Amino acid sequence: MVKPKVGVFGFAGCGGCQLEILNLEDQLIDFINAVDIVHFTEAITEHSDTYEIALIEGSVSTKHDIERLEHISKVAKIIVAVGACACTGGLNCLKNLYGLEKAKELVYGDKKDWIDAVETKPIDEYVKVDYQARGCPPTRAEIVDIVRSLIAGKKPEIPNYPVCIECKRLGNTCIYEYGMTCMGPVARAGCNARCPSAKSGCETCRGFIDDPNVNAQKDLLARYGLTVEDIMEGFNLYNACKKVNK
Amino acid sequence: MATNLNIEVSPVSRVEGHGDLVLDVKNKKIEKLQFRIPESPRFFEAMLVGRKYDEPSHITSRICGICSVAHTFTSIKATEAALGVKINDQILKLRKLVNHGEYIQSNCLHVYFLAAPDFLGVGSVIPLIKTNPDVVLIAVKMKKIANEIVRIIGGRAVHPITTVVGGFTKLPTVDDLKSIKNMLASLYPDLETSLKVLKTLKLPDFERETEYISITDKEDYALYDGDLKSSDGWIIKPGKYLEKIKEKVVQHSTGKHCQASRDCYMVGALSRVNNNYEMLSDNAKEYAGQFGLTPPCYNTFMINIAQFVEIVHCVDDSIRLIDEILSDGLDESKKTVPVKPGAGRGVGIVEAPRGTLIHDYTYDRNGRIAKANLIIPTNMNYANIEKDLEAFVPMIIDKTEDEVRFDCEMLLRAYDPCISCSTHFLNVKLINKF
Numbered sequence: 227m228v229k230p231k232v233g234v235f236g237f238a239g240c241g242g243c244q245l246e247i248l249n250l251e252d253q254l255i256d257f258i259n260a261v262d263i264v265h266f267t268e269a270i271t272e273h274s275d276t277y278e279i280a281l282i283e284g285s286v287s288t289k290h291d292i293e294r295l296e297h298i299s300k301v302a303k304i305i306v307a308v309g310a311c312a313c314t315g316g317l318n319c320l321k322n323l324y325g326l327e328k329a330k331e332l333v334y335g336d337k338k339d340w341i342d343a344v345e346t347k348p349i350d351e352y353v354k355v356d357y358q359a360r361g362c363p364p365t366r367a368e369i370v371d372i373v374r375s376l377i378a379g380k381k382p383e384i385p386n387y388p389v390c391i392e393c394k395r396l397g398n399t400c401i402y403e404y405g406m407t408c409m410g411p412v413a414r415a416g417c418n419a420r421c422p423s424a425k426s427g428c429e430t431c432r433g434f435i436d437d438p439n440v441n442a443q444k445d446l447l448a449r450y451g452l453t454v455e456d457i458m459e460g461f462n463l464y465n466a467c468k469k470v471n472k
Numbered sequence: 473m474a475t476n477l478n479i480e481v482s483p484v485s486r487v488e489g490h491g492d493l494v495l496d497v498k499n500k501k502i503e504k505l506q507f508r509i510p511e512s513p514r515f516f517e518a519m520l521v522g523r524k525y526d527e528p529s530h531i532t533s534r535i536c537g538i539c540s541v542a543h544t545f546t547s548i549k550a551t552e553a554a555l556g557v558k559i560n561d562q563i564l565k566l567r568k569l570v571n572h573g574e575y576i577q578s579n580c581l582h583v584y585f586l587a588a589p590d591f592l593g594v595g596s597v598i599p600l601i602k603t604n605p606d607v608v609l610i611a612v613k614m615k616k617i618a619n620e621i622v623r624i625i626g627g628r629a630v631h632p633i634t635t636v637v638g639g640f641t642k643l644p645t646v647d648d649l650k651s652i653k654n655m656l657a658s659l660y661p662d663l664e665t666s667l668k669v670l671k672t673l674k675l676p677d678f679e680r681e682t683e684y685i686s687i688t689d690k691e692d693y694a695l696y697d698g699d700l701k702s703s704d705g706w707i708i709k710p711g712k713y714l715e716k717i718k719e720k721v722v723q724h725s726t727g728k729h730c731q732a733s734r735d736c737y738m739v740g741a742l743s744r745v746n747n748n749y750e751m752l753s754d755n756a757k758e759y760a761g762q763f764g765l766t767p768p769c770y771n772t773f774m775i776n777i778a779q780f781v782e783i784v785h786c787v788d789d790s791i792r793l794i795d796e797i798l799s800d801g802l803d804e805s806k807k808t809v810p811v812k813p814g815a816g817r818g819v820g821i822v823e824a825p826r827g828t829l830i831h832d833y834t835y836d837r838n839g840r841i842a843k844a845n846l847i848i849p850t851n852m853n854y855a856n857i858e859k860d861l862e863a864f865v866p867m868i869i870d871k872t873e874d875e876v877r878f879d880c881e882m883l884l885r886a887y888d889p890c891i892s893c894s895t896h897f898l899n900v901k902l903i904n905k906f
Contacts, residue, residue: 241890242630244535248585249629251616255608258598271595287514317534320519329518343513361558363537363630420829424627424634425641429530463530469845
């Protein structure tokens, strides 16, 4: 079998999703042997402009980012958005809430005009994205599953049920029982409830489930006197960019 | 032989983030040397405005995936200083343990995965899987154990969850700590094997004395906490950092440049070893001795060795910390200390693996951040990197263009620059003009 050529690219982000590829540990050598990694600036000096699969981390935050992304989309047959920044814009969108011009002035002062920066957006605002590995960071298993599915020619599955379902399966005590806020009732699962399992409220790093008004754990919210709107409006760490399909 | 060179390495690889090196040489004289940082700026200082005390550590962790623990703790310490929170000994020891986990992970990534290929003459770790499988397997094992420390205690290897202002949301169990200790102890034969391999590598002989800055502590090899120390002879409290550290915006970089006593200074593993050698574990000092690493050391390439020595120290010190925590008795009632939101200013300083990291927050009377200032290690190193290159390029100018390019990249990479963090780094473009 011809190994698929894979390019790993970083846009505005923390490099953590790319690090999770290097963190595959027991699976790392198998992963490197299963695909032909032709571009991965964070880890490899050699690079090529011929690849079938592009794994993209980070959000679009400069004019130069837009040009680079459009070039990658012309070369790659399949684009996978990896991580919260690429999928939803992630935390980077908090800058949009503050205001781009104000942010430039705050950080760079009277030198702000030297800086190339645009409103932060997820990559699907500019190019067609085929698959998403959500989360901040995505789980390693998820990244491997998506690449394995693509090699096998299958469609990777992305969960569309709330994190609450995973907490129930794990037998976790509900975060609301500790008097804390948790986005679990409206947040997209797939992380095996990592934060609630660490006794910390979910921050929706994987984005919202589709149609939260239909699919959310409304009964749980009602028990604590809350509505879907209440928690979605009060919490914007990861979802400042995306309009939510209510 | 290159009399005239116009080199632009774009992007410099095996570093975290995006940086370009621009070098223009005419008649063997450097006309222009710039380390350009076109990495997308993310404006974290703006993102933090208006946030309440339990959010900044989760936001600033996302500045860098490789040193997310360092950002988490620096942020938490700044908030705790602002709100007058005093943590207990158990929280302090568990935090140091999580921090050591990240040190072993990050230093291992740089020494084995990113820098070692330079000294073995290959472009990445991939060819080493065939040529040096023993070393690659050691690196993978070490990284896994380090990540497990952060995952088990912190809840997640990248961007920890349990580490919050006032302590931990959840404690590890006694069995968790015993299993971490056993995993760490299993690394000693691997450190011996690595020592033998690393000793065979030929590091370039390049020395340039500069100002070395790190934190320091009389009782400890300072990584998590300490006062700010310069090899130029001053020590100050963290809250006074602005009296010494100055930031400026330069046109060719979205990363700001920093100065202290001179026009440039170095932070990171070599600065720490130079400033705090005596506090290394005895075992780590023996490893340092095997490489002739004793302070003061002015060879930038020895950063790689200093990082390896720190891995040894962190393994030793983690085992010591676990023994102490277990002998004190893990106490659920000491998981957190009370936190009262309010107004105040606080400065947190931690040694991230790449160097001194500063967060400075001011909370308003509503308990929301009114102002935040973040100073990142790679920013601190930019000016020093340019000065190093100005001194290094004339030494190698008689080499071929490809060799000049390779050597410059290797020097840059020795700093283990983290560009996402500092963007506020590396593409070397060489256009021949013979």
